[in-house]
Amino acid sequence: MIQFQQVTKRYPGGFEAVKNLSFEIQSGELLFLAGHSGAGKSTLLKLIAGIEKPTAGAVLVNGQNVARLSRTSLPYVRRHFGLIFQDHKILFDRNVYENVKLPLDITGFNGMEAKRRVLAALDKVGLSGKEKLNPISLSGGEQQRLCIARAVVHRPAILLADEPTANLDRDNAHDILELFKSFHQVGVTLVISAHDETLMADYGRRILRLKNGQFTA
Amino acid sequence: MKHWLRLHGLAIARTIKALLRHPFSNGMNLLVIGIAGAFPLALYMVISSVAGVAQKLPVEPQISVFLKTDAPAEAGQSLYKQLQGHTELQQVRFVPRDQALKDMQSAVGVDDLLAGLDNNPLPDAIVLKAKLSTPALQLERLQKELAANPIVDSAQLDSAWAQRLQHLLSLGQTLLQAVVVLLAVALVLLTGNAIRMQILTRHDEIEVAKLIGATDAFIRRPFFYFALSQGLLGGLIACGIVAGGIYWLNPAVADLAHAYGQQFTLQLPGPLEAGVVCGVTLLLCSSGAWLAVRKHLRKFH
Numbered sequence: 160m161i162q163f164q165q166v167t168k169r170y171p172g173g174f175e176a177v178k179n180l181s182f183e184i185q186s187g188e189l190l191f192l193a194g195h196s197g198a199g200k201s202t203l204l205k206l207i208a209g210i211e212k213p214t215a216g217a218v219l220v221n222g223q224n225v226a227r228l229s230r231t232s233l234p235y236v237r238r239h240f241g242l243i244f245q246d247h248k249i250l251f252d253r254n255v256y257e258n259v260k261l262p263l264d265i266t267g268f269n270g271m272e273a274k275r276r277v278l279a280a281l282d283k284v285g286l287s288g289k290e291k292l293n294p295i296s297l298s299g300g301e302q303q304r305l306c307i308a309r310a311v312v313h314r315p316a317i318l319l320a321d322e323p324t325a326n327l328d329r330d331n332a333h334d335i336l337e338l339f340k341s342f343h344q345v346g347v348t349l350v351i352s353a354h355d356e357t358l359m360a361d362y363g364r365r366i367l368r369l370k371n372g373q374f375t376a
Numbered sequence: 377m378k379h380w381l382r383l384h385g386l387a388i389a390r391t392i393k394a395l396l397r398h399p400f401s402n403g404m405n406l407l408v409i410g411i412a413g414a415f416p417l418a419l420y421m422v423i424s425s426v427a428g429v430a431q432k433l434p435v436e437p438q439i440s441v442f443l444k445t446d447a448p449a450e451a452g453q454s455l456y457k458q459l460q461g462h463t464e465l466q467q468v469r470f471v472p473r474d475q476a477l478k479d480m481q482s483a484v485g486v487d488d489l490l491a492g493l494d495n496n497p498l499p500d501a502i503v504l505k506a507k508l509s510t511p512a513l514q515l516e517r518l519q520k521e522l523a524a525n526p527i528v529d530s531a532q533l534d535s536a537w538a539q540r541l542q543h544l545l546s547l548g549q550t551l552l553q554a555v556v557v558l559l560a561v562a563l564v565l566l567t568g569n570a571i572r573m574q575i576l577t578r579h580d581e582i583e584v585a586k587l588i589g590a591t592d593a594f595i596r597r598p599f600f601y602f603a604l605s606q607g608l609l610g611g612l613i614a615c616g617i618v619a620g621g622i623y624w625l626n627p628a629v630a631d632l633a634h635a636y637g638q639q640f641t642l643q644l645p646g647p648l649e650a651g652v653v654c655g656v657t658l659l660l661c662s663s664g665a666w667l668a669v670r671k672h673l674r675k676f677h
């Protein structure tokens with residue numbers, strides 16, 4: 160489903176964040192991405208979603224080279240993904256409901272069915288009844304759940320989560336991972352990054368370990 | 377099609393929300409657009425009102441040619457004959473000096489104007505009425521030609537004031553063009569800047585939307601609707617300002633005209649003028665939006 164072919168990403172300034180990586184992610188897989196801060200986890204996720212373009216090599220999503228996509232077709236490919244950003248990117252000028260609805264607005268999906276989906280997503284992550292709140296009033300764990308609701312509301316086939324458990328206590332982190340597991344169970348492909356590997360161990364899935372932009376054993 | 381309509385409906389809804397979120401600054405912006413549009417419209421209404429009246433005024437251009445008192449009578453007659461053959465003149469009248477004296481006496485109401493004089497001091501005259509279609513320049517040339525004739529003492533072009541009005545009107549038209557060009561540039565820059573500010577304040581929203589799969593068209597749409605609404609409302613405000621101003625001024629204008637024995641009021645802008653003004657502001661505001669969007673949305677990926 161997702162294929163990296165000798166992918167290198169060099170940022171302007173010359174720093175190589177990802178070095179000659181080749182690997183494949185199967186459809187329906189739950190994959191962890193481990194590594195210290197600066198290892199290249201975020202860069203790798205951005206390469207999958209076409210947010211960054213590889214300097215060398217190719218990133219294929221469903222056989223399509225993401226870097227080769229035109230400016231007009233890239234948005235439609237992005238909609239296959241649910242993205243959970245490391246810096247959340249919550250919009251504080253609107254309430255929880257409107258934040259979660261954004262991916263549906265983009266595709267022109269609205270009306271009763273859209274409302275139903277937003278409420279279902281909020282229910283799924285345990286934020287029922289908080290639709291009208293401004294996200295600023297949510298706790299750290301609740302904000303993370305909001306991000307998850309926004310990432311799944313349009314029912315994407317692939318979920319990319321960048322350090323969704325960072326800054327959360329152990330219980331909250333476990334709840335979040337349980338949530339991801341439930342998406343995995345209904346067939347969603349997941350790539351989850353974290354700098355704390357101890358959490359992942361409990362889930363016994365495939366783990367890719369990154370260090371200085373390269374895999375370690 | 378239905379999908380397309382829905383996308384636009386959503387964009388319009390978001391535009392209205394955005395307008396209402398900052399009612400003061402958007403209102404100020406609208407007022408500036410309205411005032412900018414009101415200037416040329418007002419100028420245009422004044423020019424077209426005056427031009428309308430100027431056309432209706434009975435200004436038969438007339439040249440009065442006064443011959444020298446010592447000019448031989450045959451020379452006067454031959455000039456008279458020559459002028460009768462002129463194609464641009466609809467009437468050529470010879471006024472002998474005696475006739476002129478009689479006319480003057482009856483006009484003034486005195487029987488014996490010459491009581492204290494030896495003889496009639498008035499010259500023979502030829503009065504020329506040109507056709508209405510005669511261009512002013514040609515009349516002026518004829519007047520100069522006649523004035524240069526050795527038997528002619530003076531030649532006066534009596535439609536000089538009408539020409540001055542024409543000159544004034546064409547000056548007004550040039551001024552109008554200049555004002556339109558300047559304000560057009562100002563409106564484009566003004567809207568461009570307003571859109572730039574909006575892009576800045578909505579930076580986060582645009583960034584997230586693009587990251588999760590919004591098309592460029594989706595991002596641009598609300599800015600264009602914003603610009604269109606500003607153009608349309610601004611144009612309507614311009615028409616309102618001008619209509620209100622003229623409505624308020626007209627009694628005074630009518631009084632003034634009446635004092636000169638004329639009936640004259642300024643015309644109110646009609647549907648055509650309003651349509652043109654709104655169309656132009658619409659076009660200018662969307663050009664400004666287009667420029668700003670092109671320049672400032674490119675950095676998002």
Ligand SMILES: Nc1ncnc2c1ncn2[C@@H]1O[C@H](COP(=O)(O)OP(=O)(O)O)[C@@H](O)[C@H]1O
Pocket residue numbers: 170171172174175176194195196197198199200201202203
């Ligand atoms: N936009 C960028 N420009 C330049 N360097 C960057 C950029 N983004 C990340 N980097 C660098 O690339 C390396 C990997 O970053 P990142 O992928 O964010 O790592 P991680 O998510 O594992 O912490 C870091 O050293 C970081 O400084």
Ligand SMILES: [Mg+2]
Pocket residue numbers: 197200201202245321322
């Ligand atoms: Mg990171």
